[in-house]
């Protein structure tokens with residue numbers, strides 16, 4: 001039976017019921033991307049689905065990329081809950097990539113959970129209503145007297161029961177009710193949501209099944225490696241390809257001229273072989289002379305020097321002013337001034353960038369570990385001169401994303417190479433390629449000034465932020481929103497900006513912007529608290545003040561001081577804030593709002609002989625009224641906090657002579673097993689729609705760490721990474 | 728010229744250059760893609776396999792060095808009692824996030840528990856420190872090792 005229902009104006013749920021091939025009920029639906037034009041033609045808008053087979057097995061298509069954030073499990077949980085399915089009989093399939101069919105299939109910005117929360121539950125509720133209706137007809141009784149138990153419709157008296165499998169066929173012939181007329185479950189009755197559910201791919205992961213982009217195998221496939229210019233977008237001046245071609249197993253070696261856009265196909269030399277090792281050996285035999293490039297003189301040291309000079313000048317522009325900072329600082333009882341900075345940083349997904357492509361007769365099929373594949377389709381079409389419709393995209397699981405795979409450079413490279421060699425090709429980057437050709441978290445330089453009045457209250461706050469860009473434009477991920485706390489909590493506030501040009505690719509790294517601003521703003525807040533002679537938690541409490549909303553309600557950057565106060569109090573209680581610590585041991589606190597989540601963190605560190613040992617971390621998190629999957633939620637919070645610790649401790653990408661100097665995990669240190677503290681996670685439930693957890697727990701972690709180091713040693717860390725500063 | 732390579736109890740005739748790292752023989756020649764590439768220079772542990780029961784980094788172990796020794800990979804480790812217990816514990820604790828490092832983690836943990844059935848925290852630290860997890864699942868890895876060794880309940 002066909003019935004379609006537009007959902008909310010911004011995200012419309014289309015839903016259709018019908019018989020499944022092989023029997024049973026098929027609920028087809030899609031969620032058009034937010035912002036997609038009304039009535040935009042779609043070839044087949046109903047291929048995301050829930051299938052209830054005659055044997056009772058429920059199959060749900062997971063439509064979003066799985067990058068380790070757990071969405072492949074948590075999104076189907078929403079459907080299964082309202083369907084009242086037996087979770088042990090739910091199978092999850094990964095859907096192919098097609099924006100026309102599935103709507104937005106990206107993963108980024110911790111938006112999947114808030115976007116899926118209502119429509120996915122409605123899909124399940126429609127299915128349940130249909131099954132109840134089918135049972136009512138079979139038993140000739142009003143539907144109102146029937147209810148469900150996992151996988152069964154039962155009558156109120158408990159006398160009759162029919163499994164979903166038995167009812168599925170009959171339900172397929174019924175008209176679907178309008179989802180808006182259905183009452184969703186009372187959360188108190190949840191059987192699946194809010195219960196820890198295992199990630200659906202775990203059994204396949206622990207037995208080594210092929211799941212990832214790097215595992216794709218296509219008949220007749222060759223293996224490729226791509227040596228790009230160390231200086232971003234430089235071109236090959238001269239190369240002799242013969243030594244590479246002489247290596248056994250090498251089939252092709254050729255020069256790619258490449259373009260000038262950092263996110264597209266760049267210049268370099270490709271070597272293709274029967275195995276990746278053969279291709280790699282061929283590459284190692286090459287000697288390439290690279291052409292001069294205008295950015296080959298840039299360096300991290302040069303940027304820092306420019307930033308220091310810019311800090312001494314009036315800013316290029318003021319982004320936001322509240323009150324009169326200059327006058328307030330002039331009248332302040334105490335002024336605190338400090339410079340904070342952080343370096344470029346890489347994503348270092350453990351699975352290096354890779355992609356498999358098969359180009360044939362003007363069409364290309366692509367298997368990609370991607371976070372934002374539809375943009376890749378555009379890029380490939382443009383670069384290869386083919387139609388977007390002639391590109392077939394397949395999802396694979398990703399060995400980490402962290403924002404790296406929102407860019408699609410690897411996709412266009414693989415497609416190009418396959419076209420040149422006329423065979424399916426798996427392109428795999430080396431770790432060195434991966435660290436030296438990332439879209440880095442931009443470095444940044446902040447000159448901060450705060451004024452305190454005689455009572456120790458914050459009366460003025462100015463940040464002169466030096467970043468990268470030109471004129472009013474920032475390079476990707478280098479901008480800062482003007483409403484970062486303490487905006488709205490201090491009567492005189494200014495965000496000033498100056499920019500310098502950049503020839504380094506930049507991009508979104510987990511909790512973009514915030515992963516650095518958390519460190520800067522919460523580190524400096526701590527300094528100001530100490531300058532005011534106040535306890536860091538007490539100072540933050542006072543600053544947050546009465547519960548109220550700063551900014552516009554419902555907007556991503558509106559900030560609820562009450563919710564932040566709630567997590568701050570909770571983490572203080574759980575960590576035993578204020579307790580005595582031994583010599584060289586300290587507690588540090590930080591709280592930060594990002595991606596609609598409120599997170600406060602306390603860390604306990606011990607510092608001896610310049611070595612920092614993080615003993616334990618406590619996190620309090622408010623992401624609304626419902627944690628969808630507590631199992632995945634704990635993983636994301638622990639992972640984010642440890643990610644913040646690892647990156648703050650030792651990670652940086654240093655630019656010299658226009659290129660990244662780090663090459664592998666020897667000079668780009670990752671947090672290791674023995675250095676990972678336990679992280680105790682507490683959720684504070686508040687009556688707000690649930691929001692995502694892939695990112696918001698990271699930003700407070702580096703600040704809590706440097707604040708704890710200060711408590712332990714009296715040494716204030718104002719630039720990252722920490723390594724080397726305590727010796 | 729083909730050489731014989733023993734993997735997970737099966738002998739394969741492998742046509743590859745003797746200096747080829749075992750990792751690429753497993754992945755690209757034999758199609759055993761469970762063993763992962765992360766760094767290629769023995770710094771991340773993603774490529775960990777057992778060679779005669781000892782945890783080794785296959786990215787820096789040439790085919791010639793393996794010779795007639797028996798190789799066990801993530802695809803075969805569950806055939807042994809310790810490997811099976813480790814995999815069960817990993818599932819019970821639901822260790823993986825992205826999961827990419829986990830084959831290597833399981834191989835290192837299995838080698839540890841074979842040598843030290845009830846390892847101390849220090850022994851666990853030492854055995855697992857060479858395996859990077861970018862998603863930082865370390866807390867659950869430690870717990871899973873303790874579950875597999877019967878020191879705590881799942």
Ligand code: FES
Pocket residue numbers: 763764765766767768769770771772773774775784785786787
């Ligand atoms: S790939 Fe072998 S240790 Fe990293």
Ligand code: FES
Pocket residue numbers: 068350399400823824825826827828829859860861862863864
């Ligand atoms: S689970 Fe992602 S690298 Fe370990």
